[in-house]
Amino acid sequence: MSEEVFHSPKKHGRIMVLLSGRGSNFMAIADAVSAGKIDAEIALVFSNKEAAPGLAAARDRGLQTLALSPKDYPDKVSYDQAIIREAESRNIDLICLAGYMKVLTTEFCSAYQNRILNIHPALLPSFPGLHVQQQAIDWGVRFSGCTVHFVSAEVDMGAIVLQAVVPVLQDDTADSLAERILVEEHKIYPEAVRLYFEGRLEVRGRRVFIL
Numbered sequence: 758m759s760e761e762v763f764h765s766p767k768k769h770g771r772i773m774v775l776l777s778g779r780g781s782n783f784m785a786i787a788d789a790v791s792a793g794k795i796d797a798e799i800a801l802v803f804s805n806k807e808a809a810p811g812l813a814a815a816r817d818r819g820l821q822t823l824a825l826s827p828k829d830y831p832d833k834v835s836y837d838q839a840i841i842r843e844a845e846s847r848n849i850d851l852i853c854l855a856g857y858m859k860v861l862t863t864e865f866c867s868a869y870q871n872r873i874l875n876i877h878p879a880l881l882p883s884f885p886g887l888h889v890q891q892q893a894i895d896w897g898v899r900f901s902g903c904t905v906h907f908v909s910a911e912v913d914m915g916a917i918v919l920q921a922v923v924p925v926l927q928d929d930t931a932d933s934l935a936e937r938i939l940v941e942e943h944k945i946y947p948e949a950v951r952l953y954f955e956g957r958l959e960v961r962g963r964r965v966f967i968l
């Protein structure tokens with residue numbers, strides 16, 4: 758069977774960011790866009806939480822924002838359909854999950870296959886899920902880090918675009934390790950988005966080649 762190959766588009770892209778909290782990764786991407794390092798614009802910053810600080814930061818930057826509460830929808834599928842409609846009406850090329858703490862439905866993942874990126878604060882496939890800095894400490898690993906990956910229906914398991922490594926120190930707490938990892942997140946997430954719109958990501962099965 759021939760393997761399906763995906764090439765990211767070389768174009769001026771339209772990005773939608775999904776976030777649930779602080780939004781520091783969103784801001785790292787927004788800064789790279791403003792600095793002209795990424796050939797794209799942030800067309801919408803979306804949150805499942807009206808009070809997310811990241812949403813306020815987006816408004817302060819003059820970006821369009823939208824919050825929809827899952828409580829206003831009968832189920833996850835219709836909630837995600839509402840988000841997809843917002844993305845489609847804005848011709849979004851790439852969705853960046855930036856601390857978006859809801860799992861996307863299979864329908865969402867397939868509608869935007871190869872068009873959703875996520876950042877995760879561990880070296881996947883180790884430590885998927887939540888509270889992963891504490892998990893890394895408890896496991897006793899010497900190194901952890903972060904991963905930018907494409908989003909597929911299986912949570913935290915999509916094809917890996919970039920990773921960065923940080924040491925785990927003996928006196929680390931979850932917070933101190935998270936802080937060290939975050940510094941790297943802010944480097945590799947904008948870098949992955951830059952490569953995406955430079956048309957330089959080639960996805961072959963599980964592997965992503967940087968052209």
Ligand code: GAR
Pocket residue numbers: 776778779780781782783811855856857876877878886887939942
């Ligand atoms: C980041 O550390 C990100 O990697 C993590 O949430 C934090 C969001 O911070 N994401 C996940 O754990 C996803 N499973 P931010 O709001 O400041 O970007």
